[in-house]
Structure formats: structure tokens, C-alpha cells
Amino acid sequence: DQQVKQNSPSLSVQEGRISILNCDYTNSMFDYFLWYKKYPAEGPTFLISISSIKDKNEDGRFTVFLNKSAKHLSLHIVPSQPGDSAVYFCAASEYSGGGADGLTFGKGTHLIIQP
Amino acid sequence: EAGVAQSPRYKIIEKRQSVAFWCNPISGHATLYWYQQILGQGPKLLIQFQNNGVVDDSQLPKDRFSAERLKGVDSTLKIQPAKLEDSAVYLCASSKRVTDTEAFFGQGTRLTVV
Numbered sequence: 001d002q003q004v005k006q007n008s009p010s011l012s013v014q015e016g017r018i019s020i021l022n023c024d025y026t027n028s029m030f031d032y033f034l035w036y037k038k039y040p041a042e043g044p045t046f047l048i049s050i051s052s053i054k055d056k057n058e059d060g061r062f063t064v065f066l067n068k069s070a071k072h073l074s075l076h077i078v079p080s081q082p083g084d085s086a087v088y089f090c091a092a093s094e095y096s097g098g099g100a101d102g103l104t105f106g107k108g109t110h111l112i113i114q115p
Numbered sequence: 116e117a118g119v120a121q122s123p124r125y126k127i128i129e130k131r132q133s134v135a136f137w138c139n140p141i142s143g144h145a146t147l148y149w150y151q152q153i154l155g156q157g158p159k160l161l162i163q164f165q166n167n168g169v170v171d172d173s174q175l176p177k178d179r180f181s182a183e184r185l186k187g188v189d190s191t192l193k194i195q196p197a198k199l200e201d202s203a204v205y206l207c208a209s210s211k212r213v214t215d216t217e218a219f220f221g222q223g224t225r226l227t228v229v
Contacts, residue, residue: 004157032216043119043206043220044158089157093216103216105157 003027004092006106014114019077021109023090026071030092034103035064035075038087047088048075077111085113117141119221121207127227133195136224140188140209146170148218149182149192150206158206164190165213197228 005024013019023033031052036044050057050064050073057064063076077084090106120139128134140147145166150158161180163171167187175182179198184190194201204225208218 034217036220041124041222043208043222045220046217049217091157103158103160105159107155107157 001026002107003030004090004104004106006088006090006109008109009107010110010112012112012114013080015082016079019075019080019084019111019113021075021077021088021090021111023073023075023106024071025073025092027092027094027104028071029094030104031095032093033064033066033073034091034093035062036089036091036105038089038108044089080111080113082113082115085111087111119207119209119219121205121221121224123224124222125225125227127229128197130199130228131196133193134197134226135194136192136205136207136226138190138192138207138221140190140207141211141219144209144211144219145187146210146213146215146218147184147190148208148210149190150208150220152204152206152223154203161192161205170213194226197226199228202226202228 034049035047037047038044048059048062050066066073087108087110089108091103093102122137147164149161152158162175162182164184167184182192204223206223208220210218
């Protein structure tokens, strides 16, 4: 049973436009959500997180939106740049401060930024 | 600051052979994780250490997998004997505190079992 779902295996976006990556979850106990970015032959790198007490968190070009009632979160990248081409993993935990052992990852979405 | 170091980067072995992976976490990071990432899947936790003690190994297939972190710094993950389904990238990650949800990952070791 997949508790964190990223239904788009890949997404192609033109440089300068907005990239929107989606993530759905089924476990209502999830309370803290993270996005990781992964380049080929490298390990995942933490990008941005959001707690369930918020519905939005912003860091530069990256914004994460959380809709708890829909059990849905999304990562917006604007404007998209060539260096944003990577695989993006959505991850969820039952609580912040619980350590990375409680993380459940999605399968990832491969974002391709076209010039 | 140096990142999480892992070796080897790639390994190809035959089924039923044994293999070992090594990880050196970021200096000062007390918590160390080993994850398994099968192609097309997200990382899945295998084991978590706090210093040299095991915190969580509930998802480690203990009949064939073992891990240790004897001096609370470096760690090794061993598979013996390997099966075809063990083909995956093995990721080591570390964090300063056990409560840190955001961990720092190494580049991983890609294992192919033939």
C-alpha cells in the first residue's frame, strides 16, 4: 500500500515558466512533509518542508502548498531554470522532530526543464 | 563541510555472494541511516543508528543483511548471501540529532546482483 503517491513519473516545463509537482498521501497521521531533489548519480538533497499547521511555505523560487483536507501537497518552482532538472521526491512523516527514520517517500517525479 | 561519503560507488556481484558497503557520515552527526532505493521507487529505511547503538532496524531483512557502527562514526552494511531482488542503490544519510527530520544523503552505492 503506497502511502505517498506521486502520480506523474515525469514532467516537462519550459525554462522561465512555472513547474508544479504534485503529491498525494493516504495516511491521515502524516504531519510533516518534505521535498527532496535528486540529480543523477547523487544522493537526495533536502529542498523544503512544511508542517501541517501551515498551508504554505516559501523559500526563494520554491513554494510548497499543503491542502490537508484533500491530503494533497504541491511544489511550485517559479521561474523554472535548467538547473532544476532533477528527480523530486515527496516525503512524509507523522511528526516533525521524529527523525528521518519515519519518512515515507513517494516514487519521485522527473522534472525536465526545456530551454 | 565534507558531505556523507560512501564507497564503492558501483558493485556487481553474482547471487549468493556477499558484499559490503561503507559510509562515513558528516563530522559531528550522531544519527546515521541506511536506505535502500530500488529503481523507480523512493528510498526505504533499512536501519537507523544513534551513535553506535541501533535505534530502528525493523525493516532490515536480518536473515541476510547486517550493519554496524562500532565507534559511532563510520558504518558498514553487509549482505550475505545476496539475492537478485537486492539490486538497488544503497543510500547512507546522517543528521546531527536523532530528532532532525531533514537528513543529508551520500551519493549511494549502486548494487547489481546477477
